[in-house]
Amino acid sequence: MKNITKLGAVSALSLIIGASAAFAENIKIAFIDPLSGPFASTGTNGLHQFEFAADHMINENGGLLDGQQVEIVAFDNKISPKESLIQLQVAIDQGIRYIAQGNSSGVANALTEAIDKHNRRNPDSRVLFLNYAAVDPALTNDKCNFWHFRFDANADIKMDALTDVIVADEGIKKVYLIGQDYSFGKAVAAAANKFLGEKRADIEIVGDELHPIGKVKDFTPYARKIVSSGADAVITGNWGADMLGLGKSVIENGFEGPIYTYYAAGSGITGAFGESGKDRIRLISQGGINPIASDEARAAYEGYEAKYPEGNIDQSRIFNVIGMLGEAITAAGTADDVVAVASALEGMEYDSMWGGKIFMRPQDHQAIQDMHVGVHTNDGLDFDYDNSGYGVRTESTVVMASMDSPTTCKMKRP
C-alpha cells in the first residue's frame, strides 16, 4: 500500500514537472465561453471540440514550429459581457496571445472592442480574437478591426444562402418569420425581409414576430397564429430550448410546410425531434457531415466519438480555426508576433477537411466558405446526432457563399 502511494506521488510529481516543462513551449488559446449556467452545454461542447481539434490536428502530429504544442485554456464567462472582459484581462496577464469565443454576439461585441483598445495601448502584448460562432454582421462591418477574425458565416450570409433555397421552391408564397427578442433574432428577421424582398417580391411575409428569449413555456399560441396565417414556410433563428419548443409545437398543431432554421441540430435537439421533424426541418450551416467530405474528417469524427460518446461535432468550423491558425503560425514562423500571424491569416485560402475551401477575406476578416442547407432525416447518414439515428443530410450547397457581398468595414492596419 505504502509503495503504491509512493509510486503515485512520484508519478504525479513527474507529471507536474513534465507538464510545466511543456508549458514553457505551449501556444495557448484562451477559450472564453459559458461553462456554467443555462448555456453551459453549448459552451462545454465547444470546449471539447477545441481541445480535441488541437490534439488531433496539431499536437499528435508533432506540434507547430519547433514542436510547440497548442493548449486550450478554458475561462468561464457565464455568457456575460462584463465577466468576459475580466476573463480577457486574466488571459492576457497569463501571457496568452489568442482568444477564442463564439456564444453570443453581445459578448463578441464587448471583446472585440476591448481587444482593439488593448492592442493599441499595449503593442508588446497584443492578442488576436478568433470568433468561431458569433454571427452579428456588425462584427465584420461597422465594428470590424484588424484583430478580429470570424470563421463562421455571418447572419446575412446564412440568410442569403437559405433564401436561395426558399425562393427556388415555387410552392412557397407566404412566409412566417419568428425569432427570439434580442439582437441576433432581429438581425435574422431583417436579413430575411431584405433577401426575400430582393429575390422574390411575390413572397408575402405574413408574420414577423419576436418572442421573449428562454421564457416561453408553451409555443402553442404562436403555432396557432402561424397556422391561421396560412404560411407555407417558417423561418426562425431560434436555438436551444426555444428552437425545440417552437418546432415541436408548430408540427403538432397542424403546420404542414417546411421549417427553415439556423440551429435546429445537436445538443439533444435532433434526438428530441426524432421522427416528427423528418424532412420538415432544414438548417443552414457550414461544413456538413453527411455525406462526410473526406477520410480525414471521418477519422476525426470517429476519434471524437470514441473520446466523447455523448458528444457531436456540431461546430466543425472549430477544426478550421485550429487548422488555419496552425498554418498562419507556420507561415509567420512565430507564434508571439500576432501581427505577423494576423497578416498570414488575412487572405489565406485553406482546404478544409469538411469540404471546400475557406477564404479569409482581407477587407473585413470574414471567412468565405461553402454554405450547406441540410435536412433533418434518418436516411443516408454517415453520422447521426445525439446517438438518435437522426441527423442532418446536406441537400444543397452554395459554393463560396456571398464572396462579393459588400462590407462597410474600414480596416486600420498597424
Added chain:
Amino acid sequence: MDLILVNLIDGLVTGLLLFMLSAGLTLIFSMMGVLNFAHASFYMLGAYFAYQISIALGFWMGLLIAPIIVGVLGAGVERYGLRRVHQYGHVPELIFTFGLALLIEELVQFIWGKNQMPYDVPDILNFTAFAISGNSIPAYKIFMIFTSIAIFVGLLYVLTKTRVGMIIQAALSYPRTVEALGHNVPLIFMGVFGVGTALAGVAGVIAGPVLGTFPGMAFVLGSIVFVTIVIGGLGSLWGALAASLLIGWITTFAKSYNIEMENVLNAIGISTPENLSDSVFRDFWSLTSPQIADILPYILMVLILIFRPAGLFGKRSS
C-alpha cells in the same frame, strides 16, 4: 370565431396543467403554512422519472409509477427534512425548500446531463383528434384535459365526501384538536405532502412530452405556480382551479392576438403623441400583447393583492 374555440381549448390545457401543480402546492401551504419552493422540482422529477421508465416499460407504466416514486420521495422529504426543520420556524423551512430546489436541479443535471431528453408522446396518442379550420388538436391534449379533470374530481371527492378527507380538513384547521381526538396528525401531514408532490409528478409526466424535458423546466414553471395560488387564494382548491384556468386563458389569448398598446390607449381616449419616435414612452406605445402575455399573470397578482388580498376564493385567516 374558429380560432376562439381553438384558443379556448389550448388555454384549458395550459390551465389544467397549472392546476395540477398548484393544487398540491396550495394543499401543502394550507397544511404547513409554508410555501414549498421545491414544488416545481418535483414536477421536473416526475418528467425525468417517467422518461426513464418509459424507455424500459413504456409511457403508461411511466404515468403509473413515476408519480408514486415522486410522492414517496416527497413524503420522505417531509418526514426526514421538513419535520425536523419545522421546530425552528418558517424561515428555515423556506430556506430548506429553496435549497432542495437547487439540489434537485443540480442532481438532475448530474444524472441526465444538460440536454433535452427525447421524451415523446406515446404512439397510441400521437394523432390528430380533430381539426378546426386547419388547426389540429392533438389527441394528447384531449388526454391531458381528461386526466386533469379526473384528478380534480377525485381529489374533490376524497376531500369532501370521505372520512379521510374530513380528517384532513379538520387537521388543516385544528391540528391540536384532531390530535387530541386520537388521530396521527404528523402522518396526515406526511400523506398530504406526499400526495401534493405526487400530483406535481403527474403534471410532469404528462407535460414532459409537450413542454420539453430539460433541467430548466422547473425554473420556467416555478414562479407562475406561486402566482396561481396567490390569485386563487392560498389553501383553496376551487381557487387554484379558477386561477389556473384564468391564467391559461389570459396568456393564450394575449399571445394569439396582436393587440397593440396604441389601439388600447386610443380606445380609452388617449391620443397618440405627435412625434412618437422621439417620445420617452415610445417603447410603451409600441407594446403588443404577445410581448407582455407572460407578465399579465403577475400584473393580475398585484391587482388581486391590492384589492382582494385573500385571493379570489381565499378566506382571510387573521
